[in-house]
Amino acid sequence: MSAFCTNRKAYFLYTISETIEAGIVLRGNEVKSIRSGLITISGSYAIIQNGELKLLNCSITRYPFSNSSGIKYDELRTRTLLLHNSEIKRLTTKITAKGVTLIPLKVYENKRKIIKIEIGVGKHKKLHDHREKLKERDLDREAKRDMKYYHE
Secondary structure (H helix, E strand, O other): OOEEEOOOHHHEEEEEEEEEEEOOOOOOHHHHHHHHEEEOOOOOEEEEEEOOEEOOEEEEEOOOOOOOOOOOOOOOOEEEOOOHHHHHHHHHHOOOOOEEEEEEEEEEEEOOOOOOEEEEEEEEEOHHHHHHHHHHHHHHHHHHHHHHHHOO
């Protein structure tokens, strides 16, 4: 399972309570673009609209070797994500709570070479949560440094 793109900031900005694997409806040379690494999911999010899960602000750059140069191409178009109706209904009840959003975490290829996206159900962290996390990280780093010198 090789990841083409990961949203590393998502775990810093949100507390992820659950992850879901979904398929993506792609057009033309978008598959080749994704496999070349020309996809960006930072700043993108998912919404439920008319009973379908939609991915917004996901940028897939035009494949450079495609011969469809005259055709208009929208990098930031809204893409449909594929989930079962029962999963969409379950997600709808979860995101009705205040501050809960659907964040794409990574785009990868499964064993059958199908491109999938991992969506996380997350709640935005407050500023003091960020500071607490940074403080814990610094303390861990200092403890490891002290242990390193202690053993020598």
